[in-house]
Amino acid sequence: xxxxxxxxxxxxxxxxxxxxxxxxxxxxxxxxxxxxxxxxxxxxxxxxxxxxxxxxxxxxxxxxxxxxxxxxxxxxxxxxxxxxxxxxxxxxxxxxxxxxxxxxxxxxxxxxxxxxxxxxxxxxx
Amino acid sequence: xxxxxxxxxxxxxxxxxxxxxxxxxxxxxxxxxxxxxxxxxxxxxxxxxxxxxxxxxxxxxxxxxxxxxxxxxxxxxxxxxxxxxxxxxxxxxxxxxxxxxxxxxxxxxxxxxxxxxxxxxxxxxxxxxxxxxxxxxxxxxxxxxxxxxxxxxxxxxxxxxxxxxxxxxxxxxxxxxxxxxxxxxxxxxxxxxxxxxxxxxxxxxxxxxxxxxxxxxxxxxxxxxxxxxxxxxxxxxxxxxxxxxxxxxxxxxxxxxxxxxxxxxxxxxxxxxxxxxxxxxxxxxxxxxxxxxxxxxxxxxxxxxxxxxxxxxxxxxxxxxxxxxxxxxxxxxxxxxxxxxxxxxxxxxxxxxxxxxxxxxxxxxxxxxxxxxxxxxxxxxxxxxxxxxxxxxxxxxxxxxxxxxxxxxxxxxxxxxxxxxxxxxxxxxxxxxxxxxxxxxxxxxxxxxxxxxxxxxxxxxxxxxxxxxxxxxxxxxxxxxxxxxxxxxxxxxxxxxxxxxxxxxxxxxxxxxxxxxxxxxxxxxxxxxxxxxxxxxxxxxxxxxxxxxxxxxxxxxxxxxxxxxxxxxxxxxxxxxxxxxxxxxxxxxxxxxxx
Numbered sequence: 001x002x003x004x005x006x007x008x009x010x011x012x013x014x015x016x017x018x019x020x021x022x023x024x025x026x027x028x029x030x031x032x033x034x035x036x037x038x039x040x041x042x043x044x045x046x047x048x049x050x051x052x053x054x055x056x057x058x059x060x061x062x063x064x065x066x067x068x069x070x071x072x073x074x075x076x077x078x079x080x081x082x083x084x085x086x087x088x089x090x091x092x093x094x095x096x097x098x099x100x101x102x103x104x105x106x107x108x109x110x111x112x113x114x115x116x117x118x119x120x121x122x123x124x125x
Numbered sequence: 126x127x128x129x130x131x132x133x134x135x136x137x138x139x140x141x142x143x144x145x146x147x148x149x150x151x152x153x154x155x156x157x158x159x160x161x162x163x164x165x166x167x168x169x170x171x172x173x174x175x176x177x178x179x180x181x182x183x184x185x186x187x188x189x190x191x192x193x194x195x196x197x198x199x200x201x202x203x204x205x206x207x208x209x210x211x212x213x214x215x216x217x218x219x220x221x222x223x224x225x226x227x228x229x230x231x232x233x234x235x236x237x238x239x240x241x242x243x244x245x246x247x248x249x250x251x252x253x254x255x256x257x258x259x260x261x262x263x264x265x266x267x268x269x270x271x272x273x274x275x276x277x278x279x280x281x282x283x284x285x286x287x288x289x290x291x292x293x294x295x296x297x298x299x300x301x302x303x304x305x306x307x308x309x310x311x312x313x314x315x316x317x318x319x320x321x322x323x324x325x326x327x328x329x330x331x332x333x334x335x336x337x338x339x340x341x342x343x344x345x346x347x348x349x350x351x352x353x354x355x356x357x358x359x360x361x362x363x364x365x366x367x368x369x370x371x372x373x374x375x376x377x378x379x380x381x382x383x384x385x386x387x388x389x390x391x392x393x394x395x396x397x398x399x400x401x402x403x404x405x406x407x408x409x410x411x412x413x414x415x416x417x418x419x420x421x422x423x424x425x426x427x428x429x430x431x432x433x434x435x436x437x438x439x440x441x442x443x444x445x446x447x448x449x450x451x452x453x454x455x456x457x458x459x460x461x462x463x464x465x466x467x468x469x470x471x472x473x474x475x476x477x478x479x480x481x482x483x484x485x486x487x488x489x490x491x492x493x494x495x496x497x498x499x500x501x502x503x504x505x506x507x508x509x510x511x512x513x514x515x516x517x518x519x520x521x522x523x524x525x526x527x528x529x530x531x532x533x534x535x536x537x538x539x540x541x542x543x544x545x546x547x548x549x550x551x552x553x554x555x556x557x558x559x560x561x562x563x564x565x566x567x568x569x570x571x572x573x574x575x576x577x578x579x580x581x582x583x584x585x586x587x588x589x590x591x592x593x594x595x596x597x598x599x600x601x602x603x604x605x606x607x608x609x610x611x612x613x614x615x616x617x618x619x620x621x622x623x624x625x626x627x628x629x630x631x632x633x634x635x636x637x638x639x640x641x642x643x644x645x646x647x648x649x650x651x652x653x654x655x656x657x658x659x660x661x662x663x664x665x666x667x668x669x670x671x672x673x674x675x676x677x678x679x680x681x682x683x684x685x686x687x688x689x690x691x692x693x694x695x696x697x698x699x700x701x702x703x704x705x706x707x708x709x710x711x712x713x714x715x716x717x718x719x720x
Binding site for chain 2: 022023024025029030031033034037038041047048050051054055057058061062064065080082083084085086087089090091092093094095096097098100101104105106107108109110111113117118119120121
């Protein structure tokens with residue numbers, strides 16, 4: 001099977017391009033403090049820099065934690081045990097999440113209560 | 126002054142809350158709802174510890190209505206602080222009944238922890254249940270009404286079980302006093318089983334936890350701050366009072382933390398994420414209570430205090446987003462830092478605090494928890510606790526704020542939260558920071574917090590007599606404690622960043638995730654509905670059939686045994702008498718042997 005040309009479906013017919021109906025992103029709508037406090041989060045390389053920084057800090061913490069606090073069992077006294085256990089926990093958490101969402105995920109209206117907006121929500125929007 | 130010192134601070138909140146229900150002038154009501162916790166705090170400061178301060182005689186039994194010791198002091202203080210900050214947070218809302226009932230709800234939690242006997246605690250607990258149900262119903266939706274009814278079902282069952290346990294205690298000892306804990310020092314006595322079952326529902330143990338995640342997203346915006354926290358933390362207090370050192374709690378707590386945090390990582394509603402997160406944190410506290418050493422009890426109390434402030438702050442932030450954006454679904458939010466930067470800042474401070482970073486409240490309470498649990502728990506339990514902590518950091522400290530404020534821009538542009546909401550969040554953030562400062566001046570910073578812990582100083586509750594180890598000398602900012610906590614924090618952060626870059630590890634449910642409540646909400650409900658339909662159609666025919674069978678049986682019995690029956694004629698008459706005598710003798714023999 002070949003990829004469809006841009007703007008057409010598999011049978012060659014033209015299809016409407018998806019239009020972003022959301023309001024435009026205008027800086028004049030921002031809160032006066034927004035860019036000062038969080039403008040830096042728009043840096044595109046931030047996740048990569050953050051990952052490397054956190055990994056470096058984690059390594060440093062593990063090196064410093066040769067004398068980690070009292071735990072029972074030989075395994076638990078190994079340096080970096082908590083970091084290793086937490087990383088493993090994270091992996092199990094993510095995998096368990098995938099399995100549970102696949103098996104137990106249902107529509108938002110499964111119990112017939114999709115609309116749960118309380119009465120004290122502001123009606124400005 | 127002596128009179129003031131004998132007033133349970135919870136009574137002050139309940140009384141002023143009741144008055145607020147009838148005050149139409151909003152400003153006067155605001156003064157009452159903010160002033161009530163301040164008045165309660167003032168009264169608490171006058172209280173003498175370790176003595177019954179107020180009592181009453183009911184049904185030939187002396188009830189201690191006000192009692193302060195080092196275990197309930199920190200819980201009550203946390204509740205009063207949260208009630209005060211909640212009062213500020215709710216100032217923008219003009220709802221007479223909601224204002225008053227929320228204050229009554231907070232007051233009932235305070236009154237419950239300062240009760241000096243089990244019956245008083247039960248009474249205030251039930252007042253709390255009724256007022257909490259009102260906070261759910263006040264949401265005004267059909268879903269909230271149904272969730273409120275389910276909440277009442279769970280908590281009335283819990284109340285009945287608690288009362289059953291109390292009856293056993295009273296029958297055995299003739300008193301409802303806390304000092305009768307010897308009766309429940311093991312599970313031999315039925316009282317222990319009933320009381321633990323009741324507390325299991327209140328604390329949202331696994332399988333009976335679903336009320337918490339059910340009501341949290343359906344209660345009012347404001348009620349969502351108080352309800353999940355106060356209900357579960359009062360239960361933690363009761364467990365610490367009643368069951369310290371019960372091994373079974375160690376395992377239940379670990380399972381609770383592991384089970385619920387998995388759901389917190391995938392559900393879409395931010396208030397449900399918080400509910401599951403609070404449930405997991407409660408699990409960690411239950412685990413510490415089960416270990417029961419003074420250090421572990423201190424850890425449970427400190428974690429409870431921390432969760433009141435940190436999860437309280439997160440709940441307020443999510444409430445502010447829901448109030449302004451009209452939704453708390455993570456999939457519909459993202460990029461809100463652009464218009465709600467101050468809310469984002471305070472939520473981040475709450476998240477950082479919960480993650481155990483130094484100089485924040487979690488930085489002085491989580492090391493205590495890790496050491497308290499690590500000291501005595503087996504390796505599987507420790508792994509469960511690490512899993513729970515990692516999941517909490519992953520979900521509440523990273524996923525929640527990132528998805529709301531920094532995720533893909535949803536172009537939703539809600540205005541910043543009202544000033545009173547920001548003020549309340551700012552005060553909690555500042556308080557959490559102040560309480561985590563290193564003890565530069567004696568009695569300030571975490572030193573002050575540690576002095577309030579149950580097994581530190583002053584009059585200790587019986588719970589602290591499990592062992593004789595004391596807290597003296599625990600320094601959260603020693604490298605050994607900091608690095609242990611930071612390993613978990615940074616590993617969870619690293620994994621979160623990796624998941625963001627590895628889409629195959631991402632899972633996000635846009636709809637509902639089935640939990641154990643499916644059994645009664647879907648299967649049970651559908652079965653009942655089906656049975657009703659079947660009975661509706663087949664009922665008349667089945668009733669007629671049963672009637673005919675009953676009639677035939679009666680006629681046959683009458684034909685056989687009545688004075689005109691077959692057994693009454695001829696030789697059979699004598700035979701019947703003999704057989705009756707034989708049967709009677711047999712029954713008497715059985716009764717004799719079975720005694």
